[in-house]
Amino acid sequence: MPEEVNGNYDYVILGCGALGTAIVKDLISSGKKILAVDVNPEKVEVLKDEEIDAIVGDIESDEVLNKIDFRKVTGVLILTSKDETNRIVAERVRKENGEVLIVSRASNLKSKEELEEAGVDLVITPIESMKSTLVGGLKKAESLRKLKKLRSVIQETDGKLGIFTHDNPDPDSISSALALREIAKHFGIEADILYYGEIQHQQNKAMVNLLGIPMIRAGEADLSSYSKFAIVDSSGPGINNSIPGDLEIAIVIDHHPAENVEAEFVDMRNDVGATATILALYLQDLKIVPTKTLATSLFFGIESETEGFRKNARTNDFLASAYLYPFVDRELLEKMEGPALSTETLDVLATAIKNREIYSSFLLSFAGFINDRDTLPQAADFLLRLEGINTVLVFGVMKDAVYLSARNADVRINIGEVLKNAFKDVGGAGGHAHAAGGKIPLGIFGDVSDKETLAKLVTQAIRKRFLNAIGIEIEEKP
DSSP: OOOOOOSOOSEEEEOOSHHHHHHHHHHHHTTOOEEEEESOHHHHHHHHHTTOOEEEOOTTOHHHHTTSOGGGOSEEEEOOSOHHHHHHHHHHHHHHOSSSEEEEEOSSHHHHHHHHHTTOSEEEOHHHHHHHHHHHHHHHHHHHHHHHHHHHHHHTOSSEEEEEOOSSOOHHHHHHHHHHHHHHHHTTOOEEEEEOSOOOSHHHHHHHHHHTOOOEEGGGSOGGGEEEEEEESSOSTTSSSOOOTTOOOSEEEESSOOSSOOOSEEEEOSSOSOHHHHHHHHHHHHTOOOOHHHHHHHHHHHHHHTTTTTSSOOHHHHHHHHHHGGGOOHHHHHHHHSOOOOHHHHHHHHHHHHTOEEETTEEEEEEEEOSOTTHHHHHHHHHTTSTTOOEEEEEEEETTEEEEEEEEOOTTOOHHHHHHHHHTTTSEEEEOSSEEEEEEEGGGGOSOOOHHHHHHHHHHHHHHHHHHHTTOOOOOOO
16 A cells, blocks of 8 residues: 655656656755655665655556646656656656656657657656766866866966957956956966057946956066966957067967967867856856956956847856856946947947948948047947848048958858958958958058048948958949
8 A cells, every 4th residue: 555645746756766866865955845756665765764755656556646646746757767667657647737847767769759759848868868967077077177277377377477358458358367367366376467459448448447457558568577478368469469479378268260379278169159258167167256346347248248148149158147147246237338428439430320331231331530449349230230231341540550340140141251351361350250350451552641532442442352252243433
């Protein structure tokens, strides 16, 4: 005679071998109310000794199953080693409750199909479980191996570590450098954040000022005072930065594609949408609890780089953000997300709107002679919102170069590759499928001092190369 069942339960576990017992304990530790059923009296006694509700009985017996009100449970896990038993019980449970979650074990793919036909929502097979465990274990082992190497490279620094961002650093680059500085400190090494260019974009200024992030202009620093150098969000000297070409970089951490990168430690990934994601996962694996400043910085870095998790965001970006969020200062984050629009940005936007040229769903525009290159991506983002426009290229002249910023919503186009192919022989350009940028020296346009003439030459050259790269031929106006 089976024992009486009293009370309502979240989950009923039918079959408590090694797998079932482990799952029972995990569910109880997460606060769930569990009833376990097994034909072996000794297993049931062990569970009872641990104050777990359990009864002895053959789960194929109606007498046993009738004791359980399956209409009042959240889920039923059928975990015996007998496929036929699992199928029969699954059919019986599904007949009683068409909505209850049913999970079952199967020994092979044929049995898995039969169980799914019987109404089982999730079927677990040993091969799939082993594969999942193996893949997860490999990722974890690879991450720990990388961190072991990073620790070694940092601790072998005989003095201070200099951490470079790319020129005119954005939130992803700034937050990544701040995180690497904290990791170096964790390993007993002092580090400084170095940058070339300017911090001009309103969001970037707000981030640095609100969070009090210590940053040093590389042009004003004594680089000989550093024993080693690292770079984040870029893959080496001269690649979107003004770092001297002969400077040896020991650590490279980036999420942009690159080839032939050499350093003592290199971590370049294509499964993340931001470099800040990589650093956040480092902190998690190293069990370093981030300060509010660091967590807010990294979260904002990921959010801004993925455009609010809408562009190029991957699973790891969401996982890293979920890890960071409990430590984030929400008030500061809101202030960084919505700084006031500067008058210069408004002027550049007005010029870009006025000079726009549209070819089918493609828009390009000369934004004029600018003082802040970060106004270009803001203009590109705005113009991409125009009806019928899927791809935007905005460009402007600053000092001795033409700067490019592109945005793309057309799934058939990789705008990073388009810019790379269009301008690789005259400058540097590239990026991702949704966003890209570039820089072209003004020297290729000759010694032209008249701004009107220069603007015309630049526009003609950019237009021709860009449209040719995307397969549009036009006749240039005289």
